[in-house]
Amino acid sequence: MAAGKAHRTWIIQRLTALLLIPLLIWFLFSMLQALPLGYMEARAWLSNPVNSVLFGVFIVILYHHAWIGMREVIEDYVHQPGLKQFSLLLLLIITILLVLISLHSLFSLYV
């Protein structure tokens, strides 16, 4: 059995891709509902726990999938070792920040 990080990454990329198929359909229908709403209605829509939990799950899975994809792009095109490691680290930091900001924004609607 092919062990190692590359194998695990491959599996996670396919797993997140599969999960994103129904999640994206949900997301598109949700945005069709939510985008035309005004400020108070949009907040009300998103503070419905079904919507905000699904949105949170969607964010985590989507951003993980995007992170893996962008990692592969850096691995393929950045060859200078110092620059490559720096880019990968920067990518990780940016991804974590975006996830934290997104989840914090979702949770703040409950306070």
Next chain:
Amino acid sequence: MDKPQRPLSPHLQVYKPQLTSVLSILHRATGIVLSVSLVLLTYWLFALADGESTYTAIQSFLNSRLGTLVLFMLSWTLFYHLFNGVRHLLWDAGIGLELNTSYWTGYIVVAASLIITILLWWLK
């Protein structure tokens, strides 16, 4: 110590583009565009949490002509990446790897992504 710079055979300059290779790089390009668009998604959530004036600002951008164009192109990008992603998942399962199959599935992905995008925007 510097490695000696050896000459490389021409590849991109000489190899004729084909549906397979073009759709492959397009999958990567759409993936990159979608990853960048996540900043916009995060900002939209942040704006909703931050307050009415922040939210109104981003909403009026999204409702403007430029914003609508951006969202239209992003949705087309998304549908292409999604449909071609399914084509990739089928390949991972060993399905559709024959050359003629990958050609007609490729045409379906391109056509479907454009048609679904137009349908979505026309019907919304």
